[in-house]
Amino acid sequence: MKQDNSYAAVIGRKNSIMKTAVGIDYNQYEITNISFDYERLMKETGYSLAQIKKIQYSHGVGQTPLKELPNLSALARKIAPTGYGARIFIKDEAQNDSGSFKARRASIACYHAKKLGFKGVIAATSGNYGAAVASQAAKYGLKCIVVQECYDSSGIGQPEIIEKARACEAYGAEVIQLSVGPELFYTFLTLLETTGYFNASLYTPFGVSGIESLGSELIEDCLSKTGKLPSAVIITNAGGGNLTGTARGIKKMTDEKIQIIGASVNLKGLHMASDHDFNRKSFTTGHTGFGMPFMTNPDRSDVPRSAARALRYIDRYVTVNQGEVFFITETLVALEGIERGPAGNVALAAAFSLAQERKEDEIIIVQETEYTGAGKHHQAQMAFARSHGIDIYFGDPAEEIAGKSIVLPSRIDQIKAVDLDLIKIKQSAIKNQIKDWKKLTATDFVYLIAETNSTPDFVRQTLTELNVDWEEE
């Protein structure tokens, strides 16, 4: 009998397709209707930090330099109160093969796929991850397919995504480009099913544990360069894997409290599935359009249980505007002589602002950069935005309206990271987790505390407001 490949039929087979394509039976980690054993999932299906480093260091990944940005710090001190303006360091992840920290995730996914005997890997991504998977797949002799959301209905592609397509093809991958819409997932499932390839998802334990080496290295690097620990690490946040993996790696190195700060580009008002809005944003990732929904509902990813659970680790979550990131990207070139892609500099823009709240002898680390080139450059992105009618001007970045304007700061002290309300985000995450269940077990209660990195009292109060009963041990 011929298999039904209609949209509904393929989506209906999602769980069985994923089980085959990821090689993990997620059911064995489920505990109740709500909770699952996250740490056991990570322990049993992931790799140890030592194994991860061994795999990565022999495949062109990791041991990237940690660089101090003295001139950027000096610029921050010019506008900070006397004695303030922390030392800013950056982990130059652009030095990984394929040019971004995503190589860390791809290296473990591809190693695992090869170990399990898969012939190829598939990744659904419009970002650096595609090039990372293609590069690592080349090293292991695996075939590779990258599925991109790339063009709007006029056939116009975001320059940054076109560049990723070029890079993926250069590394030998087949690139399937799609127009805007969540049906990408349907194409992705169909491909997994027909090829039998491994799902190199960003959200498996492999995709997330691969970043633990980054957290570990930045602690080692910081200690060897300065003799002390950073007081904060700032991480560009989208799907949550970068933040989760980095924080887990840091925790494996030290018990000292290091503040974990997430930063996303503010794209409020733009609809991520809108054909019209698609080419009116200048950032294809690292933005609130992914950051917020994934933080409040991590299991919306392409695997049954996401290993990327940012809310378990994040201490503070800030946004910056597109104009601020472009400004700081150019400042990095002008003052430090380092030219990198804008998408990797979201956390750097936030760091420039947050450094001014911290004393001069404190250290803050921005944990990534990404490669730059045609299409993937602030000049290319701003030119493309301007050609789509986006108004680019100097002013107060707080006035920026995503999709209508890009406001470059007219004064340096106008670069301001804006705090998001983590309490509200945590409440929203609890609401999403409990769905329509009206009675929770004691296990669920403990699980929700861990999921939101909060307290028993916080969860009690939230559940009371939601009219939900619960048990406690």
Added chain:
Amino acid sequence: MILKNSWVQIHKILLKPEERTGSLPPDTKQVPFEMWDKGFLTKNANIGDEVEVITITGRSVEGTLIAVNPSFMHNYGTFVPEILIIDKMVKTFLYGGDDQ
């Protein structure tokens, strides 16, 4: 005529507007869900023909032939003069005075 085994790009409508999922913004719902892929042409053909290609991973895919030897033409875009203003602003602020 484009010869068999040429490297080409194809285009295909995967879902017509009426076949798309319910949870879409109105502008996206009005347009089809489209796909582009590349591969080696299995028979001689012309632009606009329905063709079969074998992709770089060895898959057979059908679609409308739209380009031969498809090229990447992305670049750095038209010059954005604001970038020079940023340079001057941060250098003057940090180092003071004129560039001299």
